[in-house]
Amino acid sequence: MSPAPAPPRVVRPYLEELVRRTRAVCGPRLVGVLAVGSLALGDYRHGRSDVDVTVVVDRRLPGRTLSDLAGALAHPALPCPAAGLELVVYPADFTVRPSGEAGYLMDLNTGPSLPERVSYDPAESPAFWYVLDRSLAHQSGLVLFGGPVREVIAAPERPDVLAALRTSVREHADGEGHVADNRVLNGCRSVVYCRTGRWRAKRGAAGEVAASEEAFRPLVEDALRSFERPRETALTLPEARVRDFLAWVAERVDEAVEAAGAEGGPTGSR
Template sequence: MTRTPAEPHSVPAELGPYLREVVHRARAVCGTHLVSVAAVGSVALGDYRHGRSDTDVTVVVDQPLPGRTLSDLAAVLTHPGLPCPATGLELVVYDAGFAARPSGEAGYLLDLNTGPLLPGKVSFDPAESPAFWYVIDRSVAHRCGLPLYGRPPRDVIAEPGRADLLTALRASVREHGLAEGHLGDNRVLNGCRSVLFCRTGHWQAKRRAARAVAASEERFRPLIAAALRSYERPRSAATELPATDVRTFLAWVAERVGEAAGR
């Protein structure tokens, strides 16, 4: 298969040169071991908001790489050495053997967070991180991942099983319920995405999910509307939402996810 980058129009204009450079540097470090690079998250779901969204990237290599190679990859991608135009880059590397199997584990070789508004993280040990982030992202990658280089993500990243996905969603809702490190608007919109997944079995962008939940749940409509308005603002100017209302909403979300897990 000829390995080519994604068509330029399929990537937000603000991210095009940056993501091409991410691919270029990944190829330079990983060489022939590089199997696939894909955009996930808001880019893949068609709802990237410049000044608000991270850019999420999943990388698959053909075998576990030496620690030195993974360290070199993290180094060449770290902001500001490679300036990130989004609020941050969340990049995860998997080996092809792990990525090809449905799993409820984190399972990564490298987890890199970097960027102007994202707390830095470089981890080579998946035991250091809650698994649910990676389970959800692999599901999005399998279903919706936007190819940037190499094999399509659907061909190399397995869909996690339903039970593992629902376990991951429950953990995600608990995490957002704690509020630590999460903006109120994102907590609400993430909850909406979880509810809509339980209802439909499909991933939707957070804002689309929020509108769908607001349309069916009148009592939460004012809170969701406030979250949507806040989400239109830069992170630094996000609106503080009523804490009690957010907790009540997330408790309701947890109940909906629990019901789905029990079916």
């Protein structure tokens, strides 16, 4: 396994301050801080990508620690240089075992381009986002503080990941709240995961799909061009073609689910 890439220079001071504040608030109860998402996969696009961070803590945090942490990290108290910060706090006794549940202690969305949100109840959120994030974290998480990622975060079982992908594709097919190019690129990444059991960066996965699926190549290439632009100036993609593509993606996910069931459900990324 190749080493995770270093964070881009433009976000390094922010990540360093985020870790410093998290250590100051959580103290000895802090187990680990990981960069996930595009940072972990080496595909961060400044002005477009979010900063995705996973924090793992001892469940026995003092009562107000989580709300204090949210206050310390929320934009603009800590100015976010990216489109936004998506930060999830998990208890260590949860992440060390495979799970298909959301399982978080806190989910914080903040930043110049993200609606402000903080949740302390995992029942408030669809589980699939967190299952996919932990699967990617186990494979490619970039350690900012703490021990090796695979000692901290277990890979969710492959059937749970595929079930989460199935829900994710439905979510993106609905389209509400998602930029069209991101819907297409996430679909590409879903297909490549189903084929290989590995997470690829969105642009790398899109290149693979464009090369192998001639019918969808123009749409995928348009999505790639749009992804180079800030969210506010993203290109308009033909909705009917986006939906047709995501319906094709859903079929590929369903095939992977059926294959996993026939094989007895192989687990996790390797």
